[in-house]
Amino acid sequence: MTLTTDQFVPTSGNDDDAAQLLTDQEQQWVDKFMDETTLFLGPDPAIMRHHEIMPRTAYEEECIANGINPLEIDRIRKRLAGALDEAFEMCESMGAAPGAKWADLSCAVYTAEGDVTYLSNRGVIAFSAVLHHPIRYIMKNWKDEPTVGINEGDGFFHNDSRFGMVHNTDQSMLVPVIRGGIIIAWVGATIHEGENGACEPGGMPSGSETPFDDGLRASPIKIVEKGHLRRDLLTFLQHSTRDPKLMLADIKVKMGAVKRIMDTVDRLIDEVGQETFVASLRVTVEDVETEVRRRIGELPDGTVTFNQFVDSTLKENILIKFACKITIKGERMIVDLTGTGPEILNRAINSPLASTKSFMAQAILSYWWPDLPRSTGALSPIEVITEEHSWADAGYDAPVGQSLQASFRGFSALQTAFAKMQFSSPQKYSNVVAPWFNQINDFLWGGTTQNGEQVGNLCADLNGMGGGAKAFRDGEDAVAPLFCAMADIGEQEVMEEEVPFLQLVSKRLVRDNQGFGKFRGGMGYEMIVASRGTPSWGFMTVTSGSKFSSVPGMFGGYGCPVYPLAMVKNVNIYDIIQKDPSQFNLSIERVMNEQPFEGGDYQSAHMGLQFDVAKEGELYMIAQGAGGGYGDVLERDPELVVTDLELDRISAQTASTMYGVVWEPETYVVHEQATVELRAKMRQDRINRGTPYKEFIQDFVKEEPPADLLYFGSWGQDDDENLIATHWGGLEPERVKGKLEELPLIMVPDRRVLKISKLEARVRELEQKYGEVIEHKS
C-alpha cells in the first residue's frame, strides 16, 4: 500500500512532540524522499475511500468567476451528450466484446480532477461513481513522474477494481484534454470486455480464491503514447488473457470512440472558449450535487432499514448478511452498512468499497432520480459508512473476481429502500417500484470455438432480468439488467456463428417464476444450452439465490423464487434428437422430472458452478430471475390472474390458493361472487392464524442463527457492530462472535476436502461395523 505522511501517528506522549514538528522545508524533504523511495504505488486509500467531488481548482474558480450563462452551459451539455451517445454507438457497433454489443459500456467526459461530468445516456451508469478514482491516481502519481507523464494524445488503460472499476472484466481508455500544457478535462470509454485471464474464462470467476485468481491486475498504465498504441504493453495485455484478438480490437474501438468525443470537445472549445468549457464541466458536477441535496431534503426525515441475506460463496451454501440503514435528516443522507458480514478471504464474492458505491449510484441515477445528469455529483453528498474488511468493503488481499455478489446488493439496498423513503413524498421523480431482480442468472463460457479460436465470455441473457412490479402495473418480463436500462439480450443466431453451443431453449417463461402480488414482478425465462462441434468447451454459472430468495416484494408482495442449476450429463442431446425428433421438447420441468434420456446423469445444484467441461450434447439448464411483487395478492384483479393462468404463466394452484380466484376451467371466466367469498375467507384465515407481534417474537426470535447454518453478519439490528461468523480452525466449523476487527480471518475449507473427510469417516465406521481390518497409510 502507498505510505502517506499524513498517516503518521506519534508513538508516545512525549512532551517534546511539539518541538518535533517538521518545518515546511523539512516536510518537503520528507515528501521528496518518500516520493523517490516509495516501493509500490498501489491503490491509495486517500483516493479509493472517497466518492465526493473534488473542491474547485484555482483554474476552475477563475473560469467560473468570468460569469456563467446557464443557456450556454445547457447547450454545451447537450453537445457533449450527443458526442457521448455517438461514441457509445461506435463502441456498441464495432466492439468485439459480447458485452459491448449489448450496451454494457459507457463513455464519459470528466473534469480535470476526474469527476464525471456527463455520461452517455445509454450504458452502465455505475461508471459515473467509480472512474474518478483512476484519474485521480494518474494525476497524483503519473503526471509529474518523469518516466510516465501525461501528454497530448496519451491514453490510459486499467481494469483492476482496486484502482476504481465496476469490476475486473471492465477495461478503460482514459484520455486527457490538454490546452496550453494544462490538463483541463478528460474523456473516456469503458467496456465490459469479459475475458481477462482469470482462473476461469469470462472475467467473472466464481472459483477465484486469491486476488491473483481474479485475472489481469492492470493499474492505470499509459497504453497509448502521443496517439500511438504501445505494442510492448499491448502484447503484455494480450498475453495475459485468453482472447488476444478481443484485447486488440476493443482497445482500438475505445481509442476510436474517444477520438470522436475529443473531436466534439475540440470544436466546442473553439466555439465557446476554453474557460467557458471548463466552467460548464465544473458547474454541471456541482449542480448535480446541489440538486441531490435538495431532493434529499424533500424526503421525510427518518430511518429505513433493509437487510439482505445471500446464500452462497458460489462454492458452498452459507448465509451472509448485507445490512443497510438509510437515515435522512434534512439534506443529509447517511447510508450505513454496519452489520454486513466479514470478507471471506478465499472466496470470490467480496467487493471493493468503490465498486459497492458505484452500484449505489446506479440505483440513484437509474431508479431514484433518472432525470439528473449522470455525474459523480449524484453520490457525492451521500455519506456512506462501512467497515473495511467487510464483504462490501473488501481489503486489498481479498479476491474480488465475483464482486457483483456484494456490489449488486449495494444497488438493491438503495433501490428497495427508496420505495419506503419516497412513498409519502408529494414530489417524485420516478415511480414507486418493487425490487428489481439482482442476480447474474446467465451462462459464462470458454474454450475453443468452431472457428479454432480461444475465447471466454458470457451470454447476453445476463440482461434479461425481470423488472420489479410498479405500484400500478405488473413488472416487465426479462426487461433489463439493474445496471443498464437499455441493454439488449442479443441475437442468438448471430452468437451461434461465433460460439460452439446452441441455446436449445431460449427465452421460454417458467410457470410460477414470479414475485406474486397485487401487481406481479416481471418474469424470467429458462435457457437450455449444449455444446456442439468443439474440441474443448465448458460452462460456468456465478449466481447466488438457490436457497434464499434474492429479492423480496414490496408492501405485502412476495419476492422471487430461488433458482437451481440443472444438468444432464452423459447424454448427447443432438444424437437423441436426430434419432427421435419428438424428443426436441425440452424444458427444465420436463427433462428433470421425467428423466427421459436413458443413461443420463440428472443433477441439480446451486448456481455457483466453476468451469465445468461440457461434452457435446450435455444439457445445462437455468432460469433468469423475476422481479418482486407489489401489494397484497388478494387485491390482484381476478382478470389479470386468469389471463396469467391462460398463458401458463401461473399454475392453477397459484391462481386459487395464492390469489383466491375462482374461475370456469373451460372458458377462464371469473366467478366474481365466489372469488369475493373465497378472498374474504382467506383474509379471515390470515387473522385466525396470525399471532400478535409481541407473542410471535417470543416464539420465533432466537439468540443466534440455527447451529448448523454457516452464518456471517449481525443478528437483528440492535447491535450491528457485533457480528457472528463461522470460522474453520480445522475441518469443523465453529461459531465466533465479536466486532469485525476482533474476528479471526475467515477462510472456508475446500468442500472436496470436507467431503472426502466425511467419506473417510464413514468408511472407517463401516470397517469397524463389519470387522474388516485395513491398514490405512497417510
Next chain:
Amino acid sequence: MRVPMTEYLLIDLDTERWICRVCAHDFGDARGNYKEGTLVYDRDPREIHPPVIDPEKYEFTFSPDPTFCRILEFYCPTCGTQIEAEYLPPGHPPTVDMLWDIDSLREKWEAHGGNPEEVVNYGPGENAETDLSARFDSVSAHSHSHNTEGH
C-alpha cells in the same frame, strides 16, 4: 392530517398513530414500529414458491430452503390485509424497517400546505396518478375485497 406512508399504512399526524389505510385499524405510535400492531405468520417459503422440479429427487427445486429462509407475513388484525412479507433466516428478529421523525413530517406538510391524501401519488406519468386517500372513508368495511384500485 393523514399522510400515506405505504400502500396500506397512513400516519395520522393529529393523533400520531399508524393507521390501516384499508380499515382504520390503529397499529400504534407513529414514532415507533408499526409491525408491533400486526399479526404475524411464519410461512414455510415452499408454500409460496412451489417447486418446479421434483423435491423427492433434487435438493434445488426453485423452492427456497426452509432451513435458510422463512417468510414472515404481517397482517392487519382487523381486515386481514397483508401489509408486508419479509424474507428472513429462521429466528432472525423482524426488521424495524421504518422509523419516521413525526415532528419533521408535520413541519414539511404544514410548509407544503396540501392535503397529503390528495397530492401523494405513485410518481411521474399519467398512469401513476392514483387515489391514496383512506379507503375506509369511502368504502364500507365489508366491500374491500372488491378493490381494484390503481387499474
